Amino acid sequence: MKNILVIGSTGQIGSELTMKLRREYPGGKTVAGYIPGSEPKGILRDSGPFEEANVCNAQQIADIVDKYDIDTIYNLAALLSATAERLPLRAWDIQMNGLLNILEIAREKHCAVFTPSSIGSFGPSTPRMNTPQDTIQRPTSMYGVTKVATELLSDYYFYKYGVDTRSVRFPGLISYTTLPGGGTTDYAVEIYYAAVKGETYVCPIAPGTYMDMMYMPDALKAAVDIMRAKPQYLKHRNSFNIAAMSFTPEIIYEAIKKEIPDFKMRYEVDPVRQHIADSWPDKMDDSCARKEWGWAPTYNLESMTRDMIKHLREKLL
DSSP states (O other), X not given: OOSEEEETTTSTTHHHHHHHHHHHOTTSOEEEEEOTTOOOOHXXXXXXXXXXXXTTOHHHHHHHHHHHTOOEEEEOOOXXXXXXXXXXXXXXIIIIIHHHHHHHHHHHHTOEEEOOEEGGGOOTTSOXXXXXXXXXXXXXXXXXXXXHHHHHHHHHHHHHHXXXXXXXXXXXXXXXXXXXXXXXXXXXXXXXXXXXXXXXXXXXXXXXXXXXXXXXXXXXXXXXXXXXXXXXXXXXXXXXXXXXXXXXXXXXXXXXXXXXXXXXXXXXXXXXXXXXXXXXXXXXXXXXXXXHHOOOOOOOHHHHHHHHHHHHHHHHO
16 A cells, blocks of 8 residues: 545544554555545644545546555445435445445556445344354345445455455444444444543443444554455455454443443433344454454453543543
């Protein structure tokens, strides 16, 4: 990787990944792609080039690739799970038609492509515990349907045309930098904000609901490392299970109470989010990622909780 385009650079993952890539590859250009209304601000704007980059506008993306001699595209454009259920046609347009634009540009201009998949690519018939790398994928949400199709289409372009496509299946991601944007696992970010602000948290997910989660620094590391991996060691490409921790709302609540003893939580279950959560695995088996490209997380629930609270206190108080 030398010259990189990050599409969706102002989103939850993109805003932090763009900055990491700029630090990791200071000799090249990392272009922050955005859509109108979500222009880069602050250090994201000031630290490198930025361009309007709508995945549904193929010519716009192709022009950016030519202008900056892009060799790697991080395609992060997506509507997250709960939002995609409200806007399924829009989700399909962005996540499928947009992806096809990116893959065609990559085929013509010889770019590598990272398009993340998700724990949402699994469904209720998938084994819930230690979900295998290769297993049944029959999701019941539009978000999940597009993620399975993303994996298949990305593999197709690799085997048919030799496009260097790679990805990981992200679990729920937790970050203190960017607010969540309509995902089922967003409660695990919101709960920290409420705790630090001294508010009672109203949890939309039912007690006893396990979901895989990951702290953002580990997710960023995975997104960079998978693209650096030597291709001869990759038996899989689209997409690798990666995991770090799995917990229920009451488990994360107790972890926070160790740091903020007066914290309170009650439940008002959101049926849409709960339905999606109930269709996802409790814990993924990430042994293939560990074996094929050395994946290993740094943070567990306790160390993440301490770090989240520390940074949110600096940010909010």
